[in-house]
Amino acid sequence: MDTLPAPLFSATYFQDPYPTLGWLRDTSPVHEFAFPVGGVRTWIVTRFDDVRTLLADQRFSSEGGTWGNPEFQAAGLVSGAGSVLEKAVTVVDPPAHTRLRRLVMSAFTPSRIAQWQTVVEKAVAAALDRCEARGSFDVMEHYAGPVSSAVMGEILGLRIDRHEQLVQALAQAFPSDDAQMAQVAEGFARICDYAADLVAEKRRRPDDDLTTALLQAREDGDQLSEEELVATVAAMILAGSDTIRAFVGNAALALLDHPDQRDLLVERPGIEESAVEELLRYEGALSTALFRVTTEELTFAGTVLPAGAPVIAALLSANRDPRQFDEPDRLDLTRTRLRHVGLGHGLHNCLGAALARLEGRIAIPALFRRFPQLDLAVARQDLRYIENWAMRRLVTLPVRTTGTQR
Amino acid sequence: MISGDRETEATVHVNPRLCRGTGLCQAMSPALFRLTAAGHAVAVEARLTGPEELETARSVADCCPMGAVELTVGPATGGSGRPER
Numbered sequence: 344m345d346t347l348p349a350p351l352f353s354a355t356y357f358q359d360p361y362p363t364l365g366w367l368r369d370t371s372p373v374h375e376f377a378f379p380v381g382g383v384r385t386w387i388v389t390r391f392d393d394v395r396t397l398l399a400d401q402r403f404s405s406e407g408g409t410w411g412n413p414e415f416q417a418a419g420l421v422s423g424a425g426s427v428l429e430k431a432v433t434v435v436d437p438p439a440h441t442r443l444r445r446l447v448m449s450a451f452t453p454s455r456i457a458q459w460q461t462v463v464e465k466a467v468a469a470a471l472d473r474c475e476a477r478g479s480f481d482v483m484e485h486y487a488g489p490v491s492s493a494v495m496g497e498i499l500g501l502r503i504d505r506h507e508q509l510v511q512a513l514a515q516a517f518p519s520d521d522a523q524m525a526q527v528a529e530g531f532a533r534i535c536d537y538a539a540d541l542v543a544e545k546r547r548r549p550d551d552d553l554t555t556a557l558l559q560a561r562e563d564g565d566q567l568s569e570e571e572l573v574a575t576v577a578a579m580i581l582a583g584s585d586t587i588r589a590f591v592g593n594a595a596l597a598l599l600d601h602p603d604q605r606d607l608l609v610e611r612p613g614i615e616e617s618a619v620e621e622l623l624r625y626e627g628a629l630s631t632a633l634f635r636v637t638t639e640e641l642t643f644a645g646t647v648l649p650a651g652a653p654v655i656a657a658l659l660s661a662n663r664d665p666r667q668f669d670e671p672d673r674l675d676l677t678r679t680r681l682r683h684v685g686l687g688h689g690l691h692n693c694l695g696a697a698l699a700r701l702e703g704r705i706a707i708p709a710l711f712r713r714f715p716q717l718d719l720a721v722a723r724q725d726l727r728y729i730e731n732w733a734m735r736r737l738v739t740l741p742v743r744t745t746g747t748q749r
Numbered sequence: 750m751i752s753g754d755r756e757t758e759a760t761v762h763v764n765p766r767l768c769r770g771t772g773l774c775q776a777m778s779p780a781l782f783r784l785t786a787a788g789h790a791v792a793v794e795a796r797l798t799g800p801e802e803l804e805t806a807r808s809v810a811d812c813c814p815m816g817a818v819e820l821t822v823g824p825a826t827g828g829s830g831r832p833e834r
Contacts, residue, residue: 395772398772398776399772399775399776400776401776437777441777441808441812444811444812445808445811445812448811448812448813448814449811452816453767453814453815453816454816562811680787680788682769682770682787682788682789686771687771688771688772689771689772689773689775689776690773690776690777692771692772692773692814693771693814694814695814696769696771696814696815697814697815
């Protein structure tokens with residue numbers, strides 16, 4: 344195991360995980376290692392086919408609190424443990440999952456999401472105006488961040504005066520700096536509080552927004568309980584803000600790294616849709632899916648996994664698997680019929696996929712159309728990624744502009 | 750939306766223009782849906798029979814993030830069946 348290019352979830356790995364992921368795919372595709380928190384025995388799956396199979400196999404549960412072994416639970420690795428989020432659609436199995444997902448999706452249909460196009464366009468235009476006024480700016484702080492939180496606030500019906508508080512709470516919940524880790528729990532708690540306030544407010548004054556639609560969602564006479572509503576709204580804020588920020592940043596950097604593809608995106612009408620798929624494949628927001636735990640002892644791709652074992656599906660690795668994609672490390676916006684796992688796979692695939700695609704399709708080309716001369720304002724090798732095993736996000740992406748086009 | 754009637758015959762179809770191969774349908778019901786080698790979902794059998802199969806297909810249609818699973822309730826022949834979504 345000493346031959347791993349960099350240990351999993353080490354500082355070196357976070358800055359460049361690809362050599363390690365490539366080694367794992369070739370040498371140890373179902374790889375056992377000690378998870379950094381608590382040294383818990385954990386397995387990571389890195390090949391495309393294996394990742395898809397794993398995420399579609401119901402013997403791998405999302406309920407760490409139900410099926411995870413005592414070691415896993417004692418290390419505090421159960422998502423949302425002890426909070427309302429433990430009941431969120433992201434971390435429950437069928438049949439509870441089916442019921443929750445039906446109710447949530449009834450308020451979050453692709454056709455409803457399409458109606459938010461104007462909301463996204465306005466948020467993008469406003470952020471671009473502010474970036475233009477600055478001249479040089481940080482794509483993460485001044486573009487991707489404001490766009491993602493403005494869209495989420497608008498869609499959920501958050502009053503505009505609370506948007507800035509939401510940005511601060513999100514910064515607390517998803518820090519870019521290890522020194523701020525102590526504040527994470529407070530950030531999550533604040534977001535749960537916002538969600539509870541929002542649900543209470545929309546109950547008093549229904550409006551044309553997603554929170555109200557969730558309040559009113561009915562399926563066969565069934566509806567979300569108060570606790571489920573708050574968990575759903577909180578989960579949407581948590582799952583739908585920082586991910587978009589990360590994705591827009593990764594996509595912008597990928598295009599700065601591939602000037603020919605950037606020209607193609609700006610110049611070829613109608614390429615946006617396939618471009619977003621390729622950008623999601625090339626470097627989406629999530630390095631891995633949330634923990635799965637085995638509900639029984641089983642053999643997976645030739646490896647015996649004990650019952651209750653934590654297993655990680657490496658989405659970033661699957662999307663760079665040469666067994667699935669020709670020249671996977673090359674960004675090629677013209678790839679057709681692309682099937683990737685950038686938004687997950689199986690039961691818990693991204694519920695907000697249509698919104699993620701809408702935001703990507705508008706926000707990413709708009710940045711390069713407004714600033715045809717966008718350049719990195721720091722040396723390429725000085726860019727840093729946050730030290731988080733599940734999320735792939737740049738700390739900052741400083742750029743400067745030498746010309747604009749309205 | 751689900752209509753009030755309780756017909757037990759229906760046709761299920763995955764719209765290939767909308768499907769992104771997310772695998773949700775196959776994970777929810779491998780008996781009714783599978784992914785092709787190219788990664789698209791298809792119905793194992795277009796015809797559904799029995800209330801349980803129909804209810805499962807409805808759940809899957811409601812949960813699909815792309816709205817790609819289409820159900821048509823009614824007998825196989827004739828154009829009277831209406832798509833539910």
